[in-house]
Amino acid sequence: MDTVEDSVELKLPSHWEGKVRYMRSCNGLVCLSNDCYDSICIWNPCTRQYKMLSVPNYAFGVRHCLGFGFDSIGNDYKILWIVTKVVRDLRGFIVSMNLKPEAQLYSAKADTWKKIRIPDTIRISFWNRLKRSCGPDISGKLYLEGEGGLLPFDLRNDVFGELVVLPFLDYNVEQKRIKKSKILDFEGSLAMVYESAAGDESVLSLWMLDDAGLWIKKFNLETDLELDRMYLYLGAQHFLGLNFIFGYKFYNYKKKTTKKLPFPAHLTDVKSVAKFTESLVSLEGFESQA
Structure with a gap:
């Protein structure tokens, strides 16, 4: 990476x-x-x-x-x-x-x-x-995010599961924790990044949902990360995050280093980002591009 x-x-x-x-x-x-x-x-x-x-x-x-x-x-x-x-x-x-x-x-x-x-x-x-x-x-599960929780959908049995309550709610002022990520796949487990107050500063933490359905704090990210939103965990210790002013960046949580994502200069309106792995998978009914 x-x-x-x-x-x-x-x-x-x-x-x-x-x-x-x-x-x-x-x-x-x-x-x-x-x-x-x-x-x-x-x-x-x-x-x-x-x-x-x-x-x-x-x-x-x-x-x-x-x-x-x-x-x-x-x-x-x-x-x-x-x-x-x-x-x-x-x-x-x-x-x-x-x-x-x-x-x-x-x-x-x-x-x-x-x-x-x-x-x-x-x-x-x-x-x-x-x-x-x-x-x-x-x-094998997709998670829909709505008010107060995540709703799993089992792709094997084609059924919805039970609502998973988020670890902290954005509007809960007393806890002073703000959700800073989309739903993340962290090493095969569901995870979210939250920001919480730590004295006069704030700290970003990664929370992971364990097999028992409990949210566990996995680790803290550095305090001066300056990423407003986490979009993906790419594996090999790297996240993809967004700074609203300076754009998308890679972040290595072990080395605590960041690197700007090398988008071409003319791409200023990014709609979607996704983790992609090359493969030769082909489906019935596929057509070849011109």
Whole structure:
């Protein structure tokens, strides 16, 4: 990782429409979506093969969430899509809204979408603050982040689990801890980075969810890191973080060193970042790029 000094430009599939809003990578395949979540593509940048998906018709959806992962038992790549539907009159005004969303799951092996049952125990407030993308595939599970917790989805059994309460809530002033990361895959375990007060200074700490469902503080990061957000754990002791002024940086938590991510100078509006590993994986129905 210390030798990363350059970037490679990749050409998106010719049928791609709109800007990339969502990007996740799994075993060398990349899932892409546009802003409206009505154009979804599975793509292998190394083999230059791709597949544009036929998506369910949710023309009146107002909230969306997307996730991409791999069922290692069934040897199947899956896409989880959450949408809240609304009903509009002939003038386009909303007349009713179904606050409880619908979930659809795409199976690459079957090449079909199917409806997934949403648990009745999850409050509407969770969905009202649902993030627009799931975290990475962590040991065969995707995690949706909403108000107060994380909702796991089991990619093997195609079912939602029980809500996992976050270690600290952003609005809990008494604890003076602020969430500073997206959902992270830290060495195969779910992890989050929080900032907490330490005297007159603040400290960033990595908290990991153990097998018993308890949050354990793994270690502290240096106090003067100056990263406003952690996006990915890349392995080999490296995180990818963002400074709102100076851009994306690599951070080695053992050596406590940072290095600026070498984006080309003309790329000033970064929409998505993903960890990617090269592979030759190919799916049924893949087409070759022109």
